[in-house]
Amino acid sequence: MKGYITTCDGAQYELPTLLRWEFSYTGSVPCDSFSLRCPYDPAMAETLRRAVRFRAREDGATEFAGVVDETNVTCDEKGMQLELSGRGLAALLLDNEAEAVSYERATMGEILKNHVTPYGILCAGYDEAAAPRYRVANGSSQWKVLHDFAALHGGIEPYFDKTGTLELRRTHKGAGVTIDAQTSVTALAYCDRRYGVIAEALVVDKKAGVRRSVKNADFCARGGTSRRVFYVPAKSGAQTMRCTGEYQIRKSKEGAETLRVTIAGRFSAAPGDTAVVSGTKIGISGRFRVIECTRRFGESGETSELCLQRE
Numbered sequence: 001m002k003g004y005i006t007t008c009d010g011a012q013y014e015l016p017t018l019l020r021w022e023f024s025y026t027g028s029v030p031c032d033s034f035s036l037r038c039p040y041d042p043a044m045a046e047t048l049r050r051a052v053r054f055r056a057r058e059d060g061a062t063e064f065a066g067v068v069d070e071t072n073v074t075c076d077e078k079g080m081q082l083e084l085s086g087r088g089l090a091a092l093l094l095d096n097e098a099e100a101v102s103y104e105r106a107t108m109g110e111i112l113k114n115h116v117t118p119y120g121i122l123c124a125g126y127d128e129a130a131a132p133r134y135r136v137a138n139g140s141s142q143w144k145v146l147h148d149f150a151a152l153h154g155g156i157e158p159y160f161d162k163t164g165t166l167e168l169r170r171t172h173k174g175a176g177v178t179i180d181a182q183t184s185v186t187a188l189a190y191c192d193r194r195y196g197v198i199a200e201a202l203v204v205d206k207k208a209g210v211r212r213s214v215k216n217a218d219f220c221a222r223g224g225t226s227r228r229v230f231y232v233p234a235k236s237g238a239q240t241m242r243c244t245g246e247y248q249i250r251k252s253k254e255g256a257e258t259l260r261v262t263i264a265g266r267f268s269a270a271p272g273d274t275a276v277v278s279g280t281k282i283g284i285s286g287r288f289r290v291i292e293c294t295r296r297f298g299e300s301g302e303t304s305e306l307c308l309q310r311e
Helices: 042-049 108-115 142-154 217-221 238-253
Strands: 002-007 012-014 020-025 033-039 051-058 061-076 079-088 101-107 123-126 130-136 166-168 176-179 185-192 200-205 210-215 227-231 257-264 274-277 286-298 301-310
Touching: 002 042, 033 051, 033 061, 042 051, 042 061, 042 079, 051 079, 101 108, 108 123, 108 142, 130 142, 142 238, 200 238, 210 238, 227 238, 274 301
Parallel strands: 123 166, 176 274, 200 227
Antiparallel strands: 002 012, 002 051, 020 033, 020 286, 033 079, 051 061, 061 079, 101 130, 185 257, 200 210, 257 301, 274 286, 286 301
16 A cells, blocks of 8 residues: 655655555545554655645555645654544535525536535536525535535435545445355444434425425334424425435434444445345344445554445
8 A cells, every 4th residue: 555645736745655554435424534654754844734635546546535634743762653644535525615605496517516626526427406496504514515405406415436536326336245254254343223213204395385204114114103394495396305305314324223344354345335244143134235444454464344234
């Protein structure tokens, strides 16, 4: 694994041999994140003060791309070492605030042009979404502008891959992975949290006198009964109401039933992949979606940790 930093004037520098590194991928928010440690040389001081971007490459392929948040230099019995940390490129949207504005007939292309493209983020493609009215509230981050528009008016969850490229598709085409008795699993942790999960989202347009019920069928089948009521602006339309209900149910399910798996060595997986789990020592099996994966390397070698959510 090799690390590279890019300065504010566009110059790129290769870091010394990495002694320790950790890359966490979520594909969304909270952002992807990285941290690393490598030898330090005093000649690096001014370059590090101007470092704004980081990229990790392995066997010619990009394994992480992000922004530099913090640098620390230590000098002790271990010698001089540099510690570098930061987040994925979604941080560029989180860290920048949008001006308050009201759109008439907003489209995904317009939202990208005004709130994403100016920050140098590349979009690999998008499914169209539109809203007759869309209001950007004062104090909203550019991420909130994009995410709320995509989720509430298009049923789309923005996704960043490990190269920092944005994808806006209703269906993310993740890969399939298998975790079974043959996988080098070193630790497992399972959690099933029912509290806070919505069984029914009732979406109401009071001015139009329209109500739409959206059910969480899987949770209802397990005895879930929690109902929440959500109000939408007048004349939001059937699609916006449905997307609002589905979005609120989806958010309530995040982290509700999870399986954390630690695996010795490298295990290829990414957020959005589907994991088929079987043969675990704790008796948990089934289809799960990868919501976070972490690669770590240190003195004891490389490990991979996956956080899975039942589909």
